[in-house]
Amino acid sequence: MGHSIIIRDQNGSRTARLEETHDIFGDGDLEVAVSHSSLNYKDAMALDGNPGVVRTTPLVPGIDAVGVSDGQLITVNGAGLGERRHGGYTPHLRVDSAVAVTVPERFTAAEAAAIGTAGYTAALSVDALRSQHVSPDSGEILVTGATGGVGSVALHLLHRLGYTTVALTGRREEHGDYLRGLGAADVVDRAEYAEPGKPLQRGRWAGVVDTLGSHTLVNALAQTQWGGAVTACGMAQGTDVSASVMPFILRGVRLIGINSVDAPLPLRQRAWDLLAAELDLDVLASMTEEITLDQVIDAGAELLAGKRLGRTVVKVQ
Numbered sequence: 001m002g003h004s005i006i007i008r009d010q011n012g013s014r015t016a017r018l019e020e021t022h023d024i025f026g027d028g029d030l031e032v033a034v035s036h037s038s039l040n041y042k043d044a045m046a047l048d049g050n051p052g053v054v055r056t057t058p059l060v061p062g063i064d065a066v067g068v069s070d071g072q073l074i075t076v077n078g079a080g081l082g083e084r085r086h087g088g089y090t091p092h093l094r095v096d097s098a099v100a101v102t103v104p105e106r107f108t109a110a111e112a113a114a115i116g117t118a119g120y121t122a123a124l125s126v127d128a129l130r131s132q133h134v135s136p137d138s139g140e141i142l143v144t145g146a147t148g149g150v151g152s153v154a155l156h157l158l159h160r161l162g163y164t165t166v167a168l169t170g171r172r173e174e175h176g177d178y179l180r181g182l183g184a185a186d187v188v189d190r191a192e193y194a195e196p197g198k199p200l201q202r203g204r205w206a207g208v209v210d211t212l213g214s215h216t217l218v219n220a221l222a223q224t225q226w227g228g229a230v231t232a233c234g235m236a237q238g239t240d241v242s243a244s245v246m247p248f249i250l251r252g253v254r255l256i257g258i259n260s261v262d263a264p265l266p267l268r269q270r271a272w273d274l275l276a277a278e279l280d281l282d283v284l285a286s287m288t289e290e291i292t293l294d295q296v297i298d299a300g301a302e303l304l305a306g307k308r309l310g311r312t313v314v315k316v317q
């Protein structure tokens with residue numbers, strides 16, 4: 001019936017393999033013929049057997065699933081897929097309609113997967129900044145983990161909306177042109193943010209889209225202007241946040257948590273509407289590579305080693 005990636009417990013460790021499968025995986029009221037998924041940071045952790053992501057075995061990983069159900073192209077991002085229930089690295093999946101978003105007409109299945117959780121999370125982050133009244137006139141926006149999936153889409157969306165962005169990256173020499181191509185006005189070395197800094201620093205940012213956590217998030221908070229907002233969605237540097245209250249009580253800085261996994265349908269819809277309105281499909285294509293299911297385990301290892309760029313679409317069938 002097809003091939004799927006399955007993570008199984010083997011002698012105490014969790015190992016991912018490509019297997020021939022005949023089942024329809026998962027539960028839910030919608031049966032989906034999955035054509036595409038994608039590779040996100042969390043997928044790479046799952047493929048690596050990380051028990052913080054792989055909550056049950058056997059498990060089909062893949063936190064995104066795009067495919068046709070009842071004649072309609074739908075996508076599910078997160079909602080436990082590829083963590084606590086079977087995900088998108090299989091051609092036949094059941095999902096709950098309560099979390100299924102109809103793919104906006106202007107996107108193909110491959111484009112919806114190129115957006116995936118990373119792009120939808122970038123949209124949630126940008127939407128949160130706008131909800132906090134951070135406007136293009138407010139000042140510069142820092143985007144961390146800039147060459148990654150969330151970072152790349154956030155840079156592009158912000159640029160389209162008229163914001164001035166600054167990209168924080170560990171690969172300035174290698175990918176500086178790529179980041180400037182996504183609209184970054186300046187590219188900063190992430191090493192400058194990677195160590196503990198002063199609790200209050202020169203206020204530069206009107207807003208921050210942070211994907212790294214740890215000292216980078218704390219330094220970004222310390223450099224945010226009066227009344228600015230910082231969104232926190234990721235932990236590529238670390239899960240720790242050893243921060244001072246100073247940015248909050250002396251500058252009224254706001255820290256906004258972003259959770260794509262359990263977001264209710266109206267919030268998902270809002271983020272997808274923003275993507276449908278603003279994304280330039282040529283720019284999306286320029287940040288995307290397509291791979292097949294048999295390549296995804298190696299690609300996951302590359303992503304964890306910080307060697308991939310932008311978004312990776314996984315062609316499932």
Ligand SMILES: NC(=O)c1ccc[n+]([C@@H]2O[C@H](COP(=O)([O-])OP(=O)(O)OC[C@H]3O[C@@H](n4cnc5c(N)ncnc54)[C@H](OP(=O)(O)O)[C@@H]3O)[C@@H](O)[C@H]2O)c1
Pocket residue numbers: 039040041042117118121144145146147148149150151168169170171190211212232233234235236237258259260261303306308310
């Ligand atoms: N809260 C949510 O709902 C949600 C949703 C999606 C993603 N996330 C999280 O957001 C983060 C980014 O996800 P993604 O899919 O965009 O991942 P990604 O494509 O792998 O991008 C992560 C980027 O972070 C930087 N990076 C990697 N390792 C690092 C390290 N040790 N220290 C500092 N920087 C490092 C790299 O950028 P440079 O090379 O440019 O420095 C890399 O491209 C992950 O932590 C992910 O789990 C959370």
